[in-house]
Amino acid sequence: MVLRKNNKTWLKFVLVFTALMLCSNIAFAASESIDIETLKQGLDTVWVLIAAFLVFFMQAGFGMVEAGFIRAKNTCNILTKNFLDFCMASLAFFLVGYALMFGDGNAFCGTSGWALAGLSDKTISGIPVFAFWLFQAAFCGAAATIVAGGMAERMKFVGYLIYSFLISALIYPIIGHWIWGGGWLSDMGFFDFAGSTVVHTTGGIAALIGTIILRPREGKYAPDGKPNAIPAHNIPLASLGVFILWFGWFGFNPGSTLGVNNGGFDIGRVAINTNLAAALGGIFAMLTVWKKYGKPDLSMAMNGALAGLVAITAPCAAVEPWAAIVIGAIAGIVVVLGVEFLDKMQIDDPVGAVPVHGMCGIWGTIAVGIFGKKALGLANDGFIYGGNPMQIGIQIVGSVATIAFVLVSMGIVFKLIDITIGLRVSRDEELRGLDIGEHGMEAYGGFQIFSTS
Amino acid sequence: MVLRKNNKTWLKFVLVFTALMLCSNIAFAASESIDIETLKQGLDTVWVLIAAFLVFFMQAGFGMVEAGFIRAKNTCNILTKNFLDFCMASLAFFLVGYALMFGDGNAFCGTSGWALAGLSDKTISGIPVFAFWLFQAAFCGAAATIVAGGMAERMKFVGYLIYSFLISALIYPIIGHWIWGGGWLSDMGFFDFAGSTVVHTTGGIAALIGTIILRPREGKYAPDGKPNAIPAHNIPLASLGVFILWFGWFGFNPGSTLGVNNGGFDIGRVAINTNLAAALGGIFAMLTVWKKYGKPDLSMAMNGALAGLVAITAPCAAVEPWAAIVIGAIAGIVVVLGVEFLDKMQIDDPVGAVPVHGMCGIWGTIAVGIFGKKALGLANDGFIYGGNPMQIGIQIVGSVATIAFVLVSMGIVFKLIDITIGLRVSRDEELRGLDIGEHGMEAYGGFQIFSTS
Amino acid sequence: MVLRKNNKTWLKFVLVFTALMLCSNIAFAASESIDIETLKQGLDTVWVLIAAFLVFFMQAGFGMVEAGFIRAKNTCNILTKNFLDFCMASLAFFLVGYALMFGDGNAFCGTSGWALAGLSDKTISGIPVFAFWLFQAAFCGAAATIVAGGMAERMKFVGYLIYSFLISALIYPIIGHWIWGGGWLSDMGFFDFAGSTVVHTTGGIAALIGTIILRPREGKYAPDGKPNAIPAHNIPLASLGVFILWFGWFGFNPGSTLGVNNGGFDIGRVAINTNLAAALGGIFAMLTVWKKYGKPDLSMAMNGALAGLVAITAPCAAVEPWAAIVIGAIAGIVVVLGVEFLDKMQIDDPVGAVPVHGMCGIWGTIAVGIFGKKALGLANDGFIYGGNPMQIGIQIVGSVATIAFVLVSMGIVFKLIDITIGLRVSRDEELRGLDIGEHGMEAYGGFQIFSTS
Amino acid sequence: MKLVIAYIQPHKLKDVKQTLYKAEVHKMSVTNALGCGEQAGYEESYRGIKFEVNLLKKVRLEIAVNDNFLDGTIEAIIEGAKTGNIGDGKIFILDLPECIRIRTGEKGSKAIG
Amino acid sequence: MKLVIAYIQPHKLKDVKQTLYKAEVHKMSVTNALGCGEQAGYEESYRGIKFEVNLLKKVRLEIAVNDNFLDGTIEAIIEGAKTGNIGDGKIFILDLPECIRIRTGEKGSKAIG
Amino acid sequence: MKLVIAYIQPHKLKDVKQTLYKAEVHKMSVTNALGCGEQAGYEESYRGIKFEVNLLKKVRLEIAVNDNFLDGTIEAIIEGAKTGNIGDGKIFILDLPECIRIRTGEKGSKAIG
Ligand SMILES: Nc1ncnc2c1ncn2[C@@H]1O[C@H](COP(=O)(O)OP(=O)(O)O)[C@@H](O)[C@H]1O
Ligand SMILES: Nc1ncnc2c1ncn2[C@@H]1O[C@H](COP(=O)(O)OP(=O)(O)O)[C@@H](O)[C@H]1O
Ligand SMILES: Nc1ncnc2c1ncn2[C@@H]1O[C@H](COP(=O)(O)OP(=O)(O)O)[C@@H](O)[C@H]1O
DSSP states (O other), rough: OOOOHHHHHHHHHHHHHHHHHHOOOOOOEEEEGGHHHHHHHHHHHHHHHHHHHHHHHHHHHHHHHHHHHHGGGGGHHHHHHHHHHHHHHHIIHHHHEEEEEEEEOOSSBBOOOGGGTTOOOOOOOSSBHHHHHHHHHHHHHHHHHHHHTTTTTTHHHHHHEEEEEEHHIIIHHHHHHHHHHOOOOHTTTTOOEEEEEEIHHEEEEEHHHHHHHOOTTTTTBBBTOOBBBOOSSSSHHHHHHHHHHHHHHHHGGGGOOSSSSGGGHHHHHHHHHHHHHHHHHHHHHHHHHHHHHSOOHHHHHHHHHHHHHHHHHHTTTTSOOHHHHHHHHHHHHHHHHHHHHHHHHHOOOOHIIIIIIIIIIHHHHHHHHHHHOOOOOOOOOOOTTOOOOOOHHHHHHHHHHHHHHHHHHHHHHHHHHHHHTSSBOHHHHHOOOOHHHHHOOOEEEEOOOOOOO | OOOOOHHHHHHHHHHHHHHHHHHHHOGGGGGGHHHHHHHHHHHHHHHHHHHHHHHHHHHHHHHHHHHHHGGGGGGGHHHHHHEEEEHHHHHIIIIIIIIHHSSSSSSSSSSOOOTTTTTOOOTTTTHHHHHHHHHHHHHHHHHHHHHHHHHHTTBBBHHHHHHHHIIIIIIIHHHHHHHHOOOOOHHHTTTSSSSSIIIIIHHHHHHHHHHHHOOOTTSSSSSSSBOOOOOEEEEEHHHHHHHHHHHHHHTTTTTGGSSSSGGHHHHHHHOOOHHHHHEEEHHHHHHHHHHSSOOOOOOHHHHHHHHHHHHHHHTTTOHHHHHHHHHHHHHHHHHHOOOOOOOTTTOOOTTTTTIIIIIIIHHHHHHHHHHHGGGGGGGGOOTTOOOOHHHHHHHHHHHHHHHHHHHHHHHHHHHHHHTTSSOOOOOHHHHOHHHHHHSSSSSSSTTTTTOOO | OOOOHHHHHHHHHHHHHHHHHHHHHHOOOGGGHHHHHHHHHHHHHHHHHHHHHHHHHHHHHHHHHHHHHGGGHHHHHHHHHHHHHHHHHHHHHHIIIHHHHHHBBOOOOOOOOGTTTTTTBOOOTTBHHHHHHHHHHHHHHHHHHHHHHHHHBOHHHHHHHHHHHHHIIIHHHHHHHHHHOHHHHHHHTTOOSOOOIIIIIIIHHHHHHHHHHHHTTTTTBBBTSSOOOOOSOHHHHHHHHHHHHHHHHHHTTTGGGGGOOOGHHHHHHHHHHHHHHHEEEEEEEHHHHHHHHHSOOOOHHHHHHHHHHHHHHHTTSSSSSSHHHHHHHHHHHHEEEHHHHHHHHTOOOOTIIIIIIIHHHHHHEEEEEOOGGGGHHHOOTTTTTTOOOHHHHHHHHHHHHHHHHHHHHHHHHHHHHHHHTTTTTHHHHHOHHHHHHHHHHOOOOOOOBBOOO | EEEEEEOHHHHGGHHHHHHHHHHHHOOEEEEEEEEEESSSSEEEEEEEEEEEEOOEEEEEEEEEEEEGGGHHHHHHHHHOOOSTTTTTTEEEEEEEEEEEEEEEEBBBBBOOO | EEEEEEEEEEGGGHHHHHHHTTTOOOOOOEEEEESSSSSEEEEEETTTTTEOOOEEEEEEEEEEOEEEEEEHHHHHHHHHHHOOTTTOOEEEEEOEEEETTTOOBBTHHHOHH | EEEEEEOOOGGGGGHHHHHHHHOOOEEEEEEEEEEOOOOSSSEETTTTTTEEOOOOOEEEEEEEEOOHHHHHHHHHHHHHHHOOOOOEEEEEEOOEEEEETTTTTBBHHHHHO
């Protein structure tokens, strides 16, 4: 067997030390501690990185869900947006975002660590900054891409590029700082384990304000306000996307432990809760849509699973499995009612970004205050354990603050884009499809596709 | 560097202990053991959870393979089944299944741990119950979803929901208990490392009895019994699915070590065997179909790889790589002959669930008795090492018992569903496609698709 | 809590040892070292295996990208090639390749370890041979499959099978030996951390010579040499493939650490560099194509991300993140110019295998000599750190040697195949599509697809 | 010469081809079509919105025949396609003044078959 | 009887269907088509190669009507499809000597509707 | 006026478009079709079952022309599509009594081009 370098170091140490022992009888048993320490750090890093890879892979999931749920003629466009927003997020979060979010600073934002310069090698949780950055950058990319779906089939590509740089560089990191970077909300005891608020409420509310400013797609609402169905063009793609997202969520939530402490007990809890909430979200969305509209609509069941995942993201580490079941089931119902409500309001969100990420992000955040347990790391026990509404109150403050900040900041961003370069493509381009107008190419060359809707 | 809490604890300990040492000269070198123990458990948990994620992801693989291999008009239906059976399995295996399978009980089934209540925090293998549950739940979901493919394109959705709850809650867990939960087969020395019998024979035989009861698809067999080809509608999707399954199988088999013992030697063996069997299954299925029908049919080659994977699942930890090659190659041949045989029997299995999971599950189980090695953990050496037929005998007993139990129990389940709510959709619905009849939606909105077959 | 076996062993040891201590006062504090050692090895093995799984999954990515970028009528063909070349590579690399690459031997190739026989259980880096083999076999499969894309839509299937066996058994392993197996290039100080040269230059140059010998597709170049566009048939598939490749690359590069040393710092660096180069490759390819041709072409942006990944593969462990940004950005430009250049030379590479893997593989290899740092493990500091051109020189030697060897050896292989069984299908078969001619099946049964180009 | 255009149920194509072969009509062209006829549509629902689908999937046959083959062709189509249910389809017959075989340049009756 | 063939912009199909319904024309067949007319094509570019696309997506309607319905049908199509822009489409009218309902064997005028 | 319907090999579409342009025929409609003619089909096999495919992929052209353009159009199609092999395709010519441009309401000869 070949000894690796650090072992050799250690061997030398032991020899010296044994010699010392023989003289002095002082057993310095800590001799090995560095090794275990390093090994532990290695395991933590590997865990967080693998989680980061999974979260990165969610980008594919978002892409496939969004593409699958819209019409064939806009497929290249949404995929290009989805692809480039991750690229932009990587750049923006490297140059600016990480510093704003995790750099030392004030209660509002960080002010150091631009381009990761001048940071210590390790983060507070003990893993290397580079590894931690990747995990966080993948989260940032997820927040950015949520919006693409809500504003699909009509938003200009250039505008989207600008938007995606800004949200990744500024808006997402600032909210992240409040909650995860030592800002004012974390000081208050606000609990968002893996980002129901930081990632999903942010993305969902940005999609909401964006799609309101953008107005509905051509033909989506009849003059009398009655919504028309604009059916999905590729359900298998969307279904694959949902599975990829669910798979990636096992990095999103369990990875947010940021290390393997306590023999993996925390991770196990997060993982089981994540899975149960997703499953129940799927089941209850299906049941709800079945009951209301007579058929088990797969697109809604899939949205339901995502809704369950979004909702459990905040509380996953702080609740019992039975609570995950309840949280997921309610999310499944919320998402169906949310889709219906938006249609009633004539807010046209082609893929359900607002109900899934926005509404269920809020629901999950508040659920912490209802079902969370102090013993599992919360500032206060949740409402059902003794009736203390304190944590619910804190959660609502955090949720409302995030919503308000996103509405205002993203509202300004979209309005500015609208005034300067324009947010929406021309009617002709929309009818023919953004693939041809914006990218000069088609998604399915050679296929005969009706573009009648 | 920031010291984490447990390290601080340890530091204190060391100081106290060093002081003690100075007094008493007793070197209590075990001081650190708890730390290593916990770290080891953390690594085990992380490993099993990552494996669980991979096994979960196989659900996407099953979905894409099944959807790709059938006609476009039934795609939403199979995807909904595939999606919801995992949701149902999660719920059923949480409430009932886990207790039946791993709870303390008798030789036939477990009788404690309903909804995971009242279990000790850790399983026998040392990882947290919550993590172990997720791994096992993903297996349960796999067994359930195999059936969807065999009964595709004609089975009612409601019936499928009921079926999937029952197999996950009762039938799969009972067989699992026999073999993995301390039941009568494990006492006998039956060896099924990762589930050729528990998962695949169960799923494959359930698909067999189901598709027999259901009868063939409209137009599959001419009045004279000659089979008609009903070509796949999306080979790229199926191909992707096969890769996802193969990828997920690296969680399925290697993850079944349930921990990282022995410096990873066991895991390495399982992994290489898994890969070689899959590769040879693919090659030999292609060669067989090429020889018999003149063309290298990709759909068969892909089935061959899956066949190799199914076959190596039982023996993967107990055989040498060369044996994995042989086992996989034979599985590749078996699957082609199996497809042919079923068509001769007019048993209509659209995706090859029975040959792949049923036949090759049996083959893999028996292969343990032929190629297995006592030195690698088997009760007896396999037949080729000294000619002892003992292990083959044990394996056959286990396989036959499983087949019998599944045939009877699933036969009853399907018959009951048939009598009460009906197992099969109407002829008209079948001709138009289950997507419209059962779900009121289409998989490929806007695409022009011939639905002439 | 249940004690596992090795812990018990250790317990016994401690007891004996404590007794010894009481007598002799010699604190043999190393008592636990074996345990940590084994645990470390376990973690290393798990890490490398997970990385191997990810690299394996890249096979799906290659398949989807290649299939998506060509016409529907040749989809089954490319998928079958992609599927079977991994199967063939598994077999060939097991029987022959590994021995040639990593067996003891001379500066040119290894000469021992056929079918992994007679090797010690562990590799030099300390992980089990079986696990290491899987990681390396997945790399070998990647090199083999690159060629399928470049020669797509006209190369015979039988010829491809032969090719894929030969490259995996002989050509790739020999180059691998030079650089990673202790051969002459590694002795020279040539640095290719994860395979810009070993895998990508090899695959890309093999694709180049192959596609030259094969000549362009029917109708690709007008008689006057003007290239015609032959648009992709399934962009979502290709997009998914790119995400899978990017995801898999997190196994490819970070996994090439072959262990978790140094608390994961090395892995973290590799991971962040990999991600930044990919992102910048995507952004710059998009900007370049946008500027040159007026539209942001997604297919090029995706090629750009792959280009960034290929380029960072050699230097990823030895450069700073800012350098990864530069390397990726340049790769993104190179790939667009490369596609254009090939079209000017009338070399028909349907998916861009040569620009992505060939050209950017070379660029990445040389970039080591420019941006690499001695402090990060290089023989010499890169050019920008003090102006020493030494490492650039070494890198060029390695790159040129590889190119030359591949051109000659693969040139011979393809010529021999051409002369004996023929390399190219008939014109009629090409027009109708290789799916029907070679495999007797269609990729999209029932879909109406124009096959006018 | 006549040009026969027939709309039939997609799953009846196989039967119609067989009856046409029996009637010694071997040449035809087939396209995909959506049809709106007496047959009732069905309801789909997507994300909570119901909508009526009344363009149903049909197959369109186009068959050029010499006059003496016309009746046989029509009978064959009816035999293959008829189930007695609404949605069975419809046949249109046009005059076909001229027909040319591209390969040979032959015209008229002898170019048809 | 007449056979009306109309090429229209795909996104106008919904409108045309509505105006036809108003004109009490409920039966029609629809196919996908690519058309080359006065409307200018557009440029696509793929991997650095630009190319002109001049076969634009159109929808083809085929409607068999009795002579007394002809004018109403044409007006309805024009009403539904016309925007005044190039690319609005074209209507062709053929004589239709015979029409048969497969289900009943009815022929001529009463088979059409 | 005449309505020319031509079935050609899909990969010949580019050539035919070119020869038509040369003959100053710029307007046409194209659809996908499956055709059964003299050309032999081929065998596919799927999961161990062989089956004959005799509906081959074709492209269907529909071109309305004024009578003085008819010959030029036919010649152009033949020039572009002919290889001398079975499967080259067929041309059908129908009378076209009326043609209307939706945008302008123009009728007859001047609406065609
Ligand atoms: N007048 C018509 N014009 C064009 N196509 C028609 C007409 N009538 C029927 N069709 C076509 O024939 C198909 C079958 O018509 P349907 O009314 O269902 O038949 P039936 O009344 O004989 O049962 C329709 O879906 C449509 O495609
Ligand atoms: N002479 C013709 N022959 C066949 N199809 C035609 C002819 N003229 C027009 N079309 C069809 O009608 C569609 C619309 O024609 P276009 O020239 O754009 O209309 P307009 O000139 O009335 O604005 C074309 O895309 C084509 O499909
Ligand atoms: N009588 C016919 N009716 C309808 N379509 C026809 C007829 N004859 C030929 N076709 C169409 O023309 C295509 C070419 O016919 P084919 O027999 O291959 O040509 P040829 O005999 O001139 O070589 C066929 O595939 C079919 O689509």
